[in-house]
Amino acid sequence: MALLATRMNCGEYMNWLKAGQCLLLLQDRLKGYIGGKMLDFHWELSDRITAPRPKKRCQCRAARKQFQPSCPVCAQWKELILAHHNYKNGDIHWGNSNPSLWPTHYWEVAKVYMPRGQAQVRGPEKCDVAALLNLMNTCDYFSGSNLSRVRELIKCRNELMHSADMKVSSSWLKHFEQKLYDLVSEFKHVPGLLSGGEEMQKVLLSELSIGVIEVDGIPKFELQSLITPVDLQGRVTSQSCTITRISPEEVEILLIQQLIQELCLEIEEQGSLTEENEDKVGKIKNFLSQNEDLGFVLQGDLKRLDNLRKNHVPPNAEGWIPPQGFAAFLVVLSLAFSLAYLFGQTH
Incomplete structure (x- = not known):
């Protein structure tokens, strides 16, 4: 508790934590919507595949940013996925997905539109907010919306995660609040996102005090807002303070x-x-x-x-990592040639 209280008394750390909490709330409200959109997208692509499905599952595999299909089905899927990619000439992390599962697993298709590190993720409920936002920005199935607002929030999220000391200023938090409001306004048709936006606003505007209460004999953290909460349009929603029980840890x-x-x-x-x-x-x-x-x-x-x-052993210019002991072998070989040359000169 003493360590927790010390952290909570650091304003810049609390700013970092508040922004992160808002992104977790956003992630929770987006995952169902994006999962449904990707199911529809997968059905549309499936209807356009004309190559006969092989009797056995193909053995096509992707590695990092490379994928060369070895069967006609995967070749067609790759072509369709690229056709709907907003950055088809940029880095595409094919290694996120298993191409042999594209015909049957919708999320394996969705992962091609995401940043690295998604290979073991099996559905939207396991994705972090960066993966979900990048999917929205990269796949043109979301092109009916103002995607610049998605990109602005991705930028904020990356700045937050690049802060290794886990601190952000109050001015940065205010900027983040505006970008979050812009995105919620753009996607207000998403079920639950407006109410989620109000929760995020409460988090951002709250001055926090932490205490411990017991619920059924189990200690619980209590987070208390010391200011009047407002909604996303700035209207007062209650004349009294609200108390939300969460686990800061x-x-x-x-x-x-x-x-x-x-x-x-x-x-x-x-x-x-x-x-x-x-x-x-x-x-x-x-x-x-x-x-x-x-x-x-x-x-x-x-x-x-x-x-x-x-x-970690850094690669050389060709990207090849020398085997252990190889450098020593080269030194010995060089000395042997030098001695042989000198011996030849003296005779």
């Missing part, structure tokens, strides 16, 4: 897990540990060492990050 853990996962994916994709990556790793490790309650829960995630940092 759950929000913290989810956000920091996303931060660590994204950094791991970035290091793996780059194939090298940059100074910026090293700085981020150091800040995250320092934060978790100072907050042992979070460090204990996230020790598995931290271990993965630490292993990447310690065991």
Whole structure:
């Protein structure tokens, strides 16, 4: 509790946490809508596949940003997926999906429109908000909406996750609030999104105090709003303060897990540990060492990050990683040739 209270008394950390909580709420309200849209999209694409389905499931596989189909069905699917891709000339993470499942699993098609790291995700309910927003921006099935508002919120989300010290300013939070309002207004037809927007507004406008109460003998955190909540249009919704019971630690853990996962994916994709990556790793490790309650829960995630940092071997210019001991072999070979040359010169 002492560690939690210390974190909650840091204004910039609370700003980071509030923005993250809003993104988690947005993720929860978007997943059903996007899942339904992608089901319809999959049906439309399926109707346009004319190649006969093979009796056995094909063995086509994608790797990272590369996919060369070896069967006519996957070739047609690839062509249709690209036809509906807003950035078909950019990076496409084919390795997110299993092409052999495109005819039967709608979410394997949806994952082609997402950022890296989605290979093990089986449905919208398991996606983070970045994956869902990028899908909306990349797939032209959502082109009837003003997608610039989606892109602006993606930018805010990336700035939040790139803050390795987990702090953002009050001016940044105000900017984020406007971009969030713009997106909710654009997609107000999505079931539950307007009411979710009001929840997000309450989170952003709240000054928080934390106490502990007991419910059925179990300690629970209590989060109290100290200001009057308003709705998305700025109208007062109640003359009294509201109290919402949440678990601040759950929000913290989810956000920091996303931060660590994204950094791991970035290091793996780059194939090298940059100074910026090293700085981020150091800040995250320092934060978790100072907050042992979070460090204990996230020790598995931290271990993965630490292993990447310690065991990574940067590739050479051709992207090939030399086998262990190969450099030493070259040195010995060079010395042997030098000695042979000198011996020949003296005789």
